Amino acid sequence: MELPRYHRMRRALYHLEGSACAACGGRFFPPRSVCPSCRKGDLAPYRFSGRGTLYSYTRVGQAPRGFASLAPYDVGMVRLEEGPLVTAQLSDTEGVDLAIGMPVEMVTRTLRDAAEHGYIVYGYKFRPLLRP
Amino acid sequence: MKTTQEVGIVGYGAYVPRPRVPTRAIAAAWGRSDEARLPVREKSVPALDEDSITMSIEAARSAVARARVAPDRIRAVWVGSESKPYAVKPSSTVVAEAIGATPWVSAADLEFACKAGSEAMQAAYAFVGSGMAGYALAIGMDAAQSKPGDQLEFTAAAGGAAFLFGPSPEAVARVEGSLSYVTDTPDFFRRQHMHYPEHGHRFTGEPAYFAHSRGAAQGLLESLGRRPSDYRWAVFHQPNPKFMRRIAAEMEFTEQQIAPGAVVDRIGNTYSGASLLGLAAILDVAKDGDRIFFCSYGSGAGSDAFSLLATRRLEEVREEAPSVRDYLARRHEIADYGTYLRMSGKIRLL
Numbered sequence: 001m002e003l004p005r006y007h008r009m010r011r012a013l014y015h016l017e018g019s020a021c022a023a024c025g026g027r028f029f030p031p032r033s034v035c036p037s038c039r040k041g042d043l044a045p046y047r048f049s050g051r052g053t054l055y056s057y058t059r060v061g062q063a064p065r066g067f068a069s070l071a072p073y074d075v076g077m078v079r080l081e082e083g084p085l086v087t088a089q090l091s092d093t094e095g096v097d098l099a100i101g102m103p104v105e106m107v108t109r110t111l112r113d114a115a116e117h118g119y120i121v122y123g124y125k126f127r128p129l130l131r132p
Numbered sequence: 133m134k135t136t137q138e139v140g141i142v143g144y145g146a147y148v149p150r151p152r153v154p155t156r157a158i159a160a161a162w163g164r165s166d167e168a169r170l171p172v173r174e175k176s177v178p179a180l181d182e183d184s185i186t187m188s189i190e191a192a193r194s195a196v197a198r199a200r201v202a203p204d205r206i207r208a209v210w211v212g213s214e215s216k217p218y219a220v221k222p223s224s225t226v227v228a229e230a231i232g233a234t235p236w237v238s239a240a241d242l243e244f245a246c247k248a249g250s251e252a253m254q255a256a257y258a259f260v261g262s263g264m265a266g267y268a269l270a271i272g273m274d275a276a277q278s279k280p281g282d283q284l285e286f287t288a289a290a291g292g293a294a295f296l297f298g299p300s301p302e303a304v305a306r307v308e309g310s311l312s313y314v315t316d317t318p319d320f321f322r323r324q325h326m327h328y329p330e331h332g333h334r335f336t337g338e339p340a341y342f343a344h345s346r347g348a349a350q351g352l353l354e355s356l357g358r359r360p361s362d363y364r365w366a367v368f369h370q371p372n373p374k375f376m377r378r379i380a381a382e383m384e385f386t387e388q389q390i391a392p393g394a395v396v397d398r399i400g401n402t403y404s405g406a407s408l409l410g411l412a413a414i415l416d417v418a419k420d421g422d423r424i425f426f427c428s429y430g431s432g433a434g435s436d437a438f439s440l441l442a443t444r445r446l447e448e449v450r451e452e453a454p455s456v457r458d459y460l461a462r463r464h465e466i467a468d469y470g471t472y473l474r475m476s477g478k479i480r481l482l
């Protein structure tokens with residue numbers, strides 16, 4: 001049962017909430033408890049805007065266990081406008097010519113097959129801008 | 133019905149998923165070739181990673197963005213839908229969490245066939261108007277269910293809208309009054325063990341949709357001392373293009389008044405989302421001082437009518453979020469019936 005883990009992660013999943021270092025100004029996603037740049041522990045929650053650009057992408061045809069209901073789908077690395085690089089599924093890409101550097105925005109979607117006990121995991125994905 | 137304090141819609145947001153299924157693909161799968169009789173050309177369906185919760189979240193975020201209100205000031209999130217992802221577990225809590233309204237918030241899912249969303253609007257209007265809440269969010273959203281092969285399969289679509297109610301001075305549209313009209317009419321129903329709803333064929337028209345829409349609409353006009361010609365725009369529930377136009381014509385609303393809100397023509401019937409999505413499309417074009425007439429319908433049966441007055445603020449905040457037109461313009465065609473069945477979750481392993 002992974003329910004406690006998803007519940008703990010919900011701010012990251014729903015809001016793209018990471019952390020910001022008070023000492024050096026670094027911003028991190030996923031959230032950290034110690035700053036990877038300056039090693040200080042004074043980090044506060046930080047919500048990313050959800051805007052970024054596509055850094056790289058690939059199509060997943062043969063989905064791993066737990067994702068078959070979504071296949072085929074695209075996975076991308078997204079450079080958030082605040083700096084961090086996030087790996088996530090891409091949405092609404094059917095028929096779209098993806099390109100490196102393409103602007104994308106965060107949306108909240110179902111992330112995987114409903115588990116055997118029926119729990120639905122919602123979280124961030126990225127899509128090409130709805131209003132380019 | 134009027135509240136003791138003046139209330140308005142302070143923000144609104146729409147959602148329509150990107151996939152579209154041409155109704156001729158559905159007709160072909162069932163061996164029907166009479167294209168002329170298809171009620172709409174295509175309908176919207178959710179992508180594989182979408183459901184009424186994810187669609188509600190996006191519409192709600194747009195409503196909050198247009199209102200420019202801190203989400204932790206929202207005191208209620210009410211979601212009206214007949215396509216809840218969970219039989220037991222509220223959709224509204226996920227939406228409230230995702231927009232940042234938790235934990236000091238009321239939340240519940242409302243159910244009343246296609247009237248669930250406007251029932252949420254009535255509750256939000258009252259919650260703010262009583263002084264209990266500064267802001268309350270009402271959502272109507274559906275990924276509509278229909279039995280494969282049934283007539284409803286040609287129109288059952290996905291989409292909806294969210295409306296944030298708040299103090300009148302911040303309104304994009306002031307609420308002038310509302311009215312509900314409800315009776316026990318068995319035109320459409322689904323028991324818990326059934327996958328798809330049943331409709332009571334001869335019951336769906338005159339004694340159901342028309343009688344209740346007429347009841348609420350005429351009742352509200354009379355209580356406000358208004359005529360249809362006092363309104364610039366009007367929207368009715370839209371199960372198909374024909375019903376909506378027949379009630380509008382009968383009430384003496386013109387095609388010009390209903391045209392911008394006639395979203396059914398483009399994407400089909402979004403059930404709980406339909407009249408709300410139509411209202412959102414009207415707010416996309418309304419100008420300061422325009423009066424808007426709204427009337428929903430839900431099987432079972434009942435209608436909620438609202439009288440609204442657009443303000444200057446509407447034009448100021450409109451661009452803060454995507455318009456209904458933006459959502460209608462983005463589309464990806466799913467031309468084969470098998471893919472459509474998979475996307476609507478209709479393939480079940482025995």
Ligand SMILES: [Zn+2]
Nearest residue numbers: 021024035038
């Ligand atoms: Zn640091």
